[in-house]
Amino acid sequence: GNSVTQMEGPVTLSEEAFLTINCTYTATGYPSLFWYVQYPGEGLQLLLKATKADDKGSNKGFEATYRKETTSFHLEKGSVQVSDSAVYFCALSDQGGGNKLTFGTGTQLKVEL
Amino acid sequence: GAVVSQHPSWVICKSGTSVKIECRSLDFQATTMFWYRQFPKQSLMLMATSNEGSKATYEQGVEKDKFLINHASLTLSTLTVTSAHPEDSSFYICSASSASGPQETQYFGPGTRLLVL
Numbered sequence: 352g353n354s355v356t357q358m359e360g361p362v363t364l365s366e367e368a369f370l371t372i373n374c375t376y377t378a379t380g381y382p383s384l385f386w387y388v389q390y391p392g393e394g395l396q397l398l399l400k401a402t403k404a405d406d407k408g409s410n411k412g413f414e415a416t417y418r419k420e421t422t423s424f425h426l427e428k429g430s431v432q433v434s435d436s437a438v439y440f441c442a443l444s445d446q447g448g449g450n451k452l453t454f455g456t457g458t459q460l461k462v463e464l
Numbered sequence: 465g466a467v468v469s470q471h472p473s474w475v476i477c478k479s480g481t482s483v484k485i486e487c488r489s490l491d492f493q494a495t496t497m498f499w500y501r502q503f504p505k506q507s508l509m510l511m512a513t514s515n516e517g518s519k520a521t522y523e524q525g526v527e528k529d530k531f532l533i534n535h536a537s538l539t540l541s542t543l544t545v546t547s548a549h550p551e552d553s554s555f556y557i558c559s560a561s562s563a564s565g566p567q568e569t570q571y572f573g574p575g576t577r578l579l580v581l
Contacts, residue, residue: 387572394470394557394574395508440507450496450561450568454507 353378357441357455364431364462372426372458374415374441382445384408384417384424385452389438398426398439431462466492468560470573477548478581485543485576487558493538494560498570499531502555514541548580 358373376382383402387395399408404419413428424441441455467490477483487497496515500508514520514535522528530552532544541560545552555577559570 385569394468395559395572397569397571400569444568450563450570451498451510451513452508452559452570456507457505459505 353382353443353445353453355441355443355453355455357439357458360438360457360459362458362460364460366433366462366464367430368462370426370428370431370435370460372439372441372460374424374426374455376422376424376441376443378422378443378445380445382443384415385442385444386413386415386424386426387440387442387454389440389457391437395440431460433462433464436460436462466560466562466569466571468494468558468571468573470556470558470576472576473574474577474579476579476581479549480547483545483548483578485545485556485558485578487541487543487560487573489539489560489562489571492560492562494541495538495563496561497535497541498559498561499533499541499543500557500559502557502575508557511543545578548578550580553578553580 354377385400386398388398389395399410401408401417407416415426438457438459440457442452444450469488471486499511511526512520512522520533535541557575559572561568561570
């Protein structure tokens, strides 16, 4: 079956530090990959996505590249801000499941001044 | 961007009562809606998938008779928690998609926090 593995948090960084949140996946087909962000007390918001190998998704300074050879979709940002503090979820959907999403467990990011 | 709303945002009810949660797509037609449950500091657990005008498809282990889902129109789906008990207390989140297929993005509602006393 499909699965998504994320690095455990919480991740605590100083403002302007470089961020990497690792995400690897297992899927039977050719999945689409997503990063969602959940701010405190809110629902999930789509951050970025990539639908085929070597695609790079980017938004708000965040980016992730679909790496088929390593089955990874790591999230990166060059300089984080306090406002980036949230929980980040990696997810996939594949052709066999329509657009049913399989989520990772989420990684909490805390950015401090 | 696509907006999905949920109502109510939070609800407290007595054990044994039923609670209805609405999920609406405000600016697009949602052919498919999903209902998730999220426990504190955990990921989202898909409960069911609903397509407009047809019965919902429930995930393994989710009680159909307890969590009633109705997708009456292309902009509205409802989740009714029947005979609620304290263990049903959770954060319920819906999402909507304008089409099926692995490339289609799901847009999430802000969630409904349910507390059963």
